[in-house]
Amino acid sequence: MSSFNPAIFKDLNYIGGEWVGADSGQTVAVTNPATGDHIGSVPMCGRAETNRAIAAATSALPAWKALTADARATHMVNLCDAIMDHLDDLAIVLTSEMGKPLAEAKGEIALGVKYIRFFAEEGKRIYGDTIPSPWADRRIVVTKEPVGVAGAITPWNFPNSMIARKLGAALASGCTMVIKPSEFTPFSALAFGALADKAGLPKGVINILTGDAPAIGEEMCENPDLRKITFTGSTRVGKLLAANAGKHMKKISMELGGNAPFIVFDDADLDRAVEGAIASKFRNSGQTCVCANRIYVQAGVYDQFADKLKAAMEAQLSPGNGMEPDTTQGPLINEAAVDKVAAHVADALEKGATLVTGGKRLETAGTFYAPTLLTGMTQEMRVAHEETFGPLAGLFKFETEEDAIRLANDTEYGLACYFYSNGLGRTYRVMEQLQYGLVGVNEGVITTEVAPFGGVKDSGLGNEGSKYGLDDYLNIKYSCIGGLGL
Numbered sequence: 001m002s003s004f005n006p007a008i009f010k011d012l013n014y015i016g017g018e019w020v021g022a023d024s025g026q027t028v029a030v031t032n033p034a035t036g037d038h039i040g041s042v043p044m045c046g047r048a049e050t051n052r053a054i055a056a057a058t059s060a061l062p063a064w065k066a067l068t069a070d071a072r073a074t075h076m077v078n079l080c081d082a083i084m085d086h087l088d089d090l091a092i093v094l095t096s097e098m099g100k101p102l103a104e105a106k107g108e109i110a111l112g113v114k115y116i117r118f119f120a121e122e123g124k125r126i127y128g129d130t131i132p133s134p135w136a137d138r139r140i141v142v143t144k145e146p147v148g149v150a151g152a153i154t155p156w157n158f159p160n161s162m163i164a165r166k167l168g169a170a171l172a173s174g175c176t177m178v179i180k181p182s183e184f185t186p187f188s189a190l191a192f193g194a195l196a197d198k199a200g201l202p203k204g205v206i207n208i209l210t211g212d213a214p215a216i217g218e219e220m221c222e223n224p225d226l227r228k229i230t231f232t233g234s235t236r237v238g239k240l241l242a243a244n245a246g247k248h249m250k251k252i253s254m255e256l257g258g259n260a261p262f263i264v265f266d267d268a269d270l271d272r273a274v275e276g277a278i279a280s281k282f283r284n285s286g287q288t289c290v291c292a293n294r295i296y297v298q299a300g301v302y303d304q305f306a307d308k309l310k311a312a313m314e315a316q317l318s319p320g321n322g323m324e325p326d327t328t329q330g331p332l333i334n335e336a337a338v339d340k341v342a343a344h345v346a347d348a349l350e351k352g353a354t355l356v357t358g359g360k361r362l363e364t365a366g367t368f369y370a371p372t373l374l375t376g377m378t379q380e381m382r383v384a385h386e387e388t389f390g391p392l393a394g395l396f397k398f399e400t401e402e403d404a405i406r407l408a409n410d411t412e413y414g415l416a417c418y419f420y421s422n423g424l425g426r427t428y429r430v431m432e433q434l435q436y437g438l439v440g441v442n443e444g445v446i447t448t449e450v451a452p453f454g455g456v457k458d459s460g461l462g463n464e465g466s467k468y469g470l471d472d473y474l475n476i477k478y479s480c481i482g483g484l485g486l
């Protein structure tokens with residue numbers, strides 16, 4: 001890898017095209033979860049700075065929305081080109097602050113670019129309608145207009161692509177944006193500011209703040225100039241934001257937590273199912289909202305699947321610093337994340353589960369937990385009802401197709417689910433009964449910019465990506481035109 005270019009490494013906030021610190025001068029430290037080393041510090045901003053960022057986005061809005069979709073697309077493509085020009089540098093920053101292996105970081109950044117490029121084109125297809133008028137002397141026209149200034153609050157586990165898939169839809173629809181990334185991974189977000197400068201985006205179109213999350217969120221919810229909140233994160237925080245945004249009648253998009261069932265039927269290709277389980281469960285060390293959280297295996301193939309999965313885990317999963325080429329499993333984001341996985345393992349073992357492999361914190365620097373496989377899991381265990389968000393694969397046994405569907409739907413979440421079967425009839429029966437926004441059939445990783453990504457129940461509201469992803473950034477206007485002398 002070529003030497004790191006620090007041009008994209010920014011430790012100030014980006015407001016109205018200017019790089020600024022917090023009014024208080026306070027900062028918050030950022031550490032590398034693989035080593036515990038201090039990476040840098042970013043401003044501890046609050047409501048006042050957020051107010052100024054919203055003002056900057058408001059000032060930039062008229063000119064941005066007045067551009068043609070093609071002109072906005074050109075800016076967006078220039079941004080994508082700048083991102084790809086700095087792919088290695090961005091990946092180093094992402095791996096340093098979040099921990100995922102460098103290859104996964106590059107893959108995430110490339111996916112983020114795909115989202116922005118996709119929406120650059122979709123922005124040219126924001127069609128309206130002319131509706132046959134019920135009045136002979138009037139005409140009806142329906143147009144779609146940008147909602148205005150959008151506020152984005154994003155998580156640490158995909159610190160680039162969770163911003164990109166929001167930013168792409170916002171910019172393409174003619175909105176401007178204020179972004180608050182996670183306190184654990186601010187540098188990947190601030191790099192968007194450096195790249196926006198490099199790509200020549202007009203000042204104020206993108207604004208990036210770090211600091212006091214509740215205060216920044218309150219300003220976003222309560223400032224009348226900001227018209228939309230798009231949040232990706234935990235269901236707990238999502239509900240807080242949705243409640244406050246609702247008081248101020250803001251449009252909201254909520255991409256929240258999950259508890260994905262992964263079902264293996266006895267008519268599945270077991271080798272394919274094992275590879276899908278590895279991909280779904282252990283991507284990002286199990287720290288994705290769509291990771292398999294509960295693995296249900298039909299009784300007739302349970303032992304065989306467990307043996308195959310154990311072998312695959314021991315052959316394919318290699319914990320370590322994400323900067324090392326052989327690493328496939330980076331650290332968890334922090335001590336609390338390690339404690340949660342450990343608690344889920346302990347709870348399962350206390351309630352009768354069997355430890356097959358892993359089951360302990362790795363005695364190295366940083367916050368690592370061993371890839372873990374448990375069998376004998378039951379619905380009484382915490383893993384069955386809580387998002388683990390770590391490298392724990394728990395196998396549950398089921399008897400019938402009806403049992404599998406009932407167990408899979410036994411959760412307040414509804415983001416992603418997966419099942420493996422070679423039965424065509426079963427595929428449609430199960431696909432249509434699972435209460436989730438995303439369904440992987442014989443596939444363990446299904447995210448793409450062209451398909452809608454969104455949950456039901458406590459997993460959220462709205463969809464990101466796909467042709468549907470623009471809807472949340474647009475208002476529909478109906479115009480009735482009379483006096484035409486018709």
Ligand SMILES: NC(=O)c1ccc[n+]([C@@H]2O[C@H](COP(=O)([O-])OP(=O)(O)OC[C@H]3O[C@@H](n4cnc5c(N)ncnc54)[C@H](O)[C@@H]3O)[C@@H](O)[C@H]2O)c1
Pocket residue numbers: 153154155156157158162180181182183213214215216217218232233234235237238240241254255256257258288289290387389415455459460
């Ligand atoms: N559905 C999806 O697309 C998706 C994608 C990634 C992560 N997630 C979910 O996110 C969670 C992990 O991410 P996380 O730990 O960053 O989630 P989190 O909810 O703790 O934090 C998410 C963001 O919200 C901010 N925040 C925290 N408290 C806030 C408050 N009171 N007001 C305003 N902002 C606040 C944080 O600073 C961060 O930027 C998991 O539950 C995961 O399932 C969902």
Ligand SMILES: O=C[C@H](O)CS(=O)(=O)O
Pocket residue numbers: 157158161287288289290447
């Ligand atoms: O963690 C949630 C992300 O949305 C995962 S994905 O990269 O979009 O599948």
